[in-house]
Amino acid sequence: MEKNTIKRVPKENIIFGIRSVIEWVKAGKDLNKILIQRGMNKELFLELKDVLAGKSYQLQFVPIEKLNSFTDQNHQGVIALTSPIKYYKVEDIVEDLIADKKKPFILALDRITDVRNFGAIARAAECQGVDAILIPSKGSAKVNADSIKTSAGALSRMKVCITDSLKESLFYIQQCGVRLIACTEKSKTLLHEVNLKGSVAFILGSEKDGITSDLLNISDFNCKIPMSGKISSLNVSVATGILLYERYRQEIY
Numbered sequence: 676m677e678k679n680t681i682k683r684v685p686k687e688n689i690i691f692g693i694r695s696v697i698e699w700v701k702a703g704k705d706l707n708k709i710l711i712q713r714g715m716n717k718e719l720f721l722e723l724k725d726v727l728a729g730k731s732y733q734l735q736f737v738p739i740e741k742l743n744s745f746t747d748q749n750h751q752g753v754i755a756l757t758s759p760i761k762y763y764k765v766e767d768i769v770e771d772l773i774a775d776k777k778k779p780f781i782l783a784l785d786r787i788t789d790v791r792n793f794g795a796i797a798r799a800a801e802c803q804g805v806d807a808i809l810i811p812s813k814g815s816a817k818v819n820a821d822s823i824k825t826s827a828g829a830l831s832r833m834k835v836c837i838t839d840s841l842k843e844s845l846f847y848i849q850q851c852g853v854r855l856i857a858c859t860e861k862s863k864t865l866l867h868e869v870n871l872k873g874s875v876a877f878i879l880g881s882e883k884d885g886i887t888s889d890l891l892n893i894s895d896f897n898c899k900i901p902m903s904g905k906i907s908s909l910n911v912s913v914a915t916g917i918l919l920y921e922r923y924r925q926e927i928y
Contacts, residue, residue: 691750698828712752765836781876794825795912801829803919862897871922
């Protein structure tokens with residue numbers, strides 16, 4: 676390989692954006708190296724320097740051209756190289772929560788492929804105390820540089836579980852006492868009419884196809900978000916935020 680040739684790194688193994696890297700470091704996640712634009716002097720960069728103080732991460736100051744070779748997105752002069760993303764098993768997480776006498780709070784995403792929607796959902800989920808996000812191994816957005824950036828670093832703290840069968844994993848946690856609640860515009864029951872408290876797994880589907888019939892059939896409850904406008908559907912990340920807030924409202928009041 677020539678001296679100036681840059682080895683292409685998969686998006687799954689990079690994080691870009693100062694805030695995303697800050698949150699990754701704060702969460703204690705592994706980083707192989709942090710690449711920083713030479714001459715960087717932004718206010719957020721000063722915060723990054725404070726976060727990195729006393730830590731043993733390998734830093735390398737590089738020309739902006741090298742950073743641009745990793746992504747054409749706005750990297751803000753900082754890119755971190757990570758180890759392969761770690762995914763979890765939802766069965767293990769639910770069992771551990773129950774053993775600790777906690778009530779599992781899971782978010783299951785059925786065929787949501789847009790990484791920005793996935794990142795925005797993760798951000799809302801982390802803010803509202805979701806224990807884990809469950810996604811299928813095929814036909815779903817994954818944790819990568821774009822979703823981490825969109826999540827504002829929330830994916831550094833959120834446990835993401837992956838499964839070969841959403842139906843089987845959801846059925847298993849249902850047998851553990853977790854109620855399955857599907858949010859679908861096909862329902863006749865309004866969101867606030869359903870008890871969202873306690874051990875629950877919310878199921879959300881893609882904007883194009885919604886939730887598969889297999890998952891709707893095993894759900895304990897279906898509900899929809901009330902709307903009074905002429906547009907009949909919401910962006911899935913917006914719908915997630917409304918759903919999570921309604922649970923929070925019920926828990927508090």
